[in-house]
Amino acid sequence: MKAILSMIPQLIRASFENDMRTVEACALTIVRRLKKEEPAIAEEIAKAISYHGVGASVTRSIGIDPPPTDRDTFMSLARIDEPVLVEPRIVLNEENEELVHRFIRERTLSEKLLAAGVKPPTSLLLYGPPGVGKTYLTSLLSYKLNLPLITLDLASSISSYLGKTGQNLKKVIEYAQNIPSILFLDEFDAIAKRRDDPSDLGELKRIVNVLLKELENWPSQSIVVAATNHADMLDKAIWRRFDRAMEIGLPDFVGRTTLWSYYLGSYLNTMDDNFLKVLAKVTEGRSAADISQLSERIIRQIIVDDIEPIEAVIYQLKYVSEDNKFNSLFAKTAKELLGKKVTQKTIAKWLGISPSTLSHHLNTNKEE
Template structure:
């Protein structure tokens, strides 16, 4: 009995009395992993209870949805099942990390037998419109879990003490059964505590949040998303299993994103080149307005898309030289290289190079 895993046994009792079912399953897993070297038959007997069903089991349903005491508005929005029109288009590194996390969840039982938990807390950083929220929805869809989204406008109270109570209520609700909890605009509740411009209540709010993160169960996933990672308290970063940085999409990613459009491959390549530097949300908005225009005008979608993408780029000063946008627009209107060259007092080869640069023709 000298090497008997006494500490792990104490942890089992503590987890069983105070923690969630998933925490209890993890504690048993750690105990079994140590016990294998002392009493293999007993370890194998206990392992029979370490199943995905036991670890993922909740109380059957969520506790009542929490509401703000003053407004009586709900603090979280729940979606189940999560239905997606399309999967997110992500760069290879980001997609690889998310696939790895999903693989851990698929092998949950293997991990439990060694007292290990799958990655359960992810931090998404990046500009607005680059796919953070869609990726969170996709994770909930792949895990077949309900998606709970914190309603920041309701959670944030003019009385900061109440904001802390609201945050605590959201976490208490989320841990009542397995789910994916999305904390969007995370920097609003996890701001650096060394900011001298903030009052003490905001620092206490971060302390409440840190404690909630430490208590997050192993049978649920928490995803925090922020546009301003530099504002987060340093202690917050250490709580996450993975920090993923979502960048503006490359030309190749945009071309993949546009794969569903009923246009020729060359048009898709042209659009990807013109829209390089834009977010997915901006691209979506452009596509919606172009589709409506094509329906109303009874016109082909492709030329409308290209013209609108070109105008967007011109409006943001994205042409190498200001007159090049007008050259391309004249070409799209059916003017010949010679006519364009004469209009701008340029050579025929110059016009050809400009058209190829932006349209690839």
């Protein structure tokens, strides 16, 4: 009881400051503490959280019920996001772009398809390394199709609701199927990964079975998107159940050039297009998220330190690379792609090295 009383000042401060997150966090703690001794009060507070808590305004504004909560902890089992305007700047290869385009088109023509007796696609599996846009694409779909996004992170829900995962998953699935929405199952491999854990094989088998059954009959008003970094860990049976599967890989040279131009183009507009190609070349192996994050740091530095864009670009690229290798790779690439447009002296200045070190780099590269 003392613990609850001690939270009151914080709760009051947070309410006056409209700090809804703190109010909700305090309320949840109180619910948990009161659950045994004062179940009725705990339940009343829990109800208040689900109707007024963080995220509830979203459900209210779209006019849907709040997501289901865990029976014991009263925590929300999923997060809901309104179809917000994300800048549709996703860079995909041609094949994937076509796939996404088709998916959206078929969904838009759902009614027509249904009238002809065929279902629009209702499930999509996205796989690929971290930072390639799996989550981003899902919110883009939510925006383009104007469907609220219900996110369930399987990795965290499995660990925190061990023993009840199947039951909770079922609740979320039911919820998502009953309102036009996109259910996003992030870290989808969490299920497959845990299958070799003998201690809860029974429970996981049940979960997988629940999913398989539901995937097969997903109602056409809703969509389920699953994302994973470890496609190889997925059950073959699950794999087959998805209407579409899409591999998003690391961006290729063209992709990286477009990404740099999207994220940094307006800052480099005085420069030759070939400079973007230099950037693309020296960032081989980096993900789209890496490029977006690097660009943010670069822009921040340009503004805060009031320096030339190119200086910031080189500073940040060096920061994430091995110094010596970067210098020689950049020097060689710049010379190759910028040709006569820049002198070796300029390149040396950009890199902050002496012209003789630069020619050393250029020559070593030649011998390799």
